[in-house]
Amino acid sequence: MRAAVLTRYGDVDALELRDVEDPRPKDGEIKLRVVAAGLNALDLKILSGAVKAWFPQKLPSILGFEASGVVAELGAGVSGFTVGDRVFGQVRHSFAEEATAPATALARTPGDVPPIEAAAIPVVGLTGAQLIEEAVQPKPGARVLVTGALGSVGRVAVHVARQLRARVIAGVRGRRASEAAELGADEVLALDDPAAIERLAPVDAIADTVGGEVIGQLLPRLREGGVLGTVVAAPAGVKERIAVRSINAHADPRRLVELAEEVSRGAFALPITGHFPLTDVREAFRRARDGGKVLLTF
Numbered sequence: 001m002r003a004a005v006l007t008r009y010g011d012v013d014a015l016e017l018r019d020v021e022d023p024r025p026k027d028g029e030i031k032l033r034v035v036a037a038g039l040n041a042l043d044l045k046i047l048s049g050a051v052k053a054w055f056p057q058k059l060p061s062i063l064g065f066e067a068s069g070v071v072a073e074l075g076a077g078v079s080g081f082t083v084g085d086r087v088f089g090q091v092r093h094s095f096a097e098e099a100t101a102p103a104t105a106l107a108r109t110p111g112d113v114p115p116i117e118a119a120a121i122p123v124v125g126l127t128g129a130q131l132i133e134e135a136v137q138p139k140p141g142a143r144v145l146v147t148g149a150l151g152s153v154g155r156v157a158v159h160v161a162r163q164l165r166a167r168v169i170a171g172v173r174g175r176r177a178s179e180a181a182e183l184g185a186d187e188v189l190a191l192d193d194p195a196a197i198e199r200l201a202p203v204d205a206i207a208d209t210v211g212g213e214v215i216g217q218l219l220p221r222l223r224e225g226g227v228l229g230t231v232v233a234a235p236a237g238v239k240e241r242i243a244v245r246s247i248n249a250h251a252d253p254r255r256l257v258e259l260a261e262e263v264s265r266g267a268f269a270l271p272i273t274g275h276f277p278l279t280d281v282r283e284a285f286r287r288a289r290d291g292g293k294v295l296l297t298f
C-alpha cells in the first residue's frame with residue numbers, strides 16, 4: 001500500500017510517499033481502508049522534532065492519529081463490526097491507504113456524516129469534550145475561560161461547556177475577537193491584552209489549550225480552589241491553591257458518535273480549511289500550520 005512516511009525530523013520535505021507493507025490486524029483490532037485522515041497539532045510537532053524526547057518515533061514512520069474509512073478485515077475476537085462498515089475514530093499511522101486500530105477506538109460513522117467531516121472529529125472532538133467533562137466538570141453557571149477558543153480543541157470545549165450550562169469566556173487573540181462572537185460564548189477575552197485580563201472577573205475554571213506564557217498570565221484570574229484543566233503542559237508550582245487536571249484524549253466511541261452528530265446538525269462548527277490527496281501530503285502539512293482542520297483523502 002501507499003503511505004506518507006516521515007523519514008527524518010525536519011520540514012515537510014522529510015515526508016515521502018512510499019510503498020510499504022500492508023498492516024495486519026492483531027487480536028481485537030480492525031483493519032480499515034482509509035478514506036480520509038485528519039492532521040493534528042501532534043503530527044506537526046512530531047515532524048518538526050519538537051516532541052522527540054517524550055514521543056520518539058522509530059523512523060521511518062507513518063504519522064496520523066485519526067481516520068474515517070471502511071472495515072476491510074476483523075482481527076480475532078472482534079465483534080459488533082462487519083467488513084464493509086463505515087467507521088471512524090482514533091487510528092494510529094492513518095496517513096496510509098490502510099491502517100489498523102483497536103475495535104474499542106472505533107465507532108460506526110453516522111449515516112449523515114460525510115467521511116471527510118468524520119475524519120476531522122476524533123482527536124480534537126474527544127480532547128475538547130474530555131477537557132470539559134472530565135477535567136473541568138463545571139457546574140451550571142460556573143465561569144469557565146477556554147483558551148484558544150477558535151482552535152479545533154477550543155471550539156469543542158466551548159460547545160461542551162455551553163451544553164453543561166457553564167458561563168463561557170472565549171479566550172482568543174484580540175484581532176480575532178469579532179470572529180469569536182460566532183462561538184456563542186458569554187464573553188470574549190483578548191488573550192494578548194494585559195489590561196483586559198486584569199479587568200476579567202475571577203473565573204471558576206480555565207480550560208487551557210494554549211499553555212506557555214498565556215496560561216501564566218491568566219492564572220491570577222482563577223479563583224482560589226478553582227480548576228485548571230489542560231490538554232497542554234501545565235505550569236509548574238501552582239497546585240497549592242487550585243486543582244490541576246491534565247487530559248490525554250482517550251477512546252470513547254459513544255461520545256464520538258454524539259460529537260459527529262452535533263457537528264452534522266450544526267450545533268457547533270469545526271472548520272475544515274483544506275483536504276488534499278495523499279500525493280499532496282507536504283502541502284497538507286503546510287496548510288495545517290495556518291490552523292483549522294486539514295485532511296488527507298484517499
Ligand SMILES: NC(=O)c1ccc[n+]([C@@H]2O[C@H](COP(=O)([O-])OP(=O)(O)OC[C@H]3O[C@@H](n4cnc5c(N)ncnc54)[C@H](OP(=O)(O)O)[C@@H]3O)[C@@H](O)[C@H]2O)c1
Pocket residue numbers: 040041042123124127147148149150151152153154172173191192209210214230231232247248249290291292
Ligand atoms: N492532550 C491531548 O490529548 C491533546 C489532544 C489534541 C491536541 N492537544 C494539544 O492541544 C493544543 C491545541 O490543539 P488544536 O488542535 O486545537 O490546535 P489549533 O487548532 O491550532 O488551535 C490552537 C488555538 O490556540 C491559539 N493560540 C495559540 N497560541 C496562542 C497565543 N499565544 N495567544 C492566543 N491564542 C493562541 C491559536 O490561535 P492562532 O491560530 O491565531 O495562532 C488557535 O486558535 C495543541 O498544543 C495540541 O498539541 C492535546
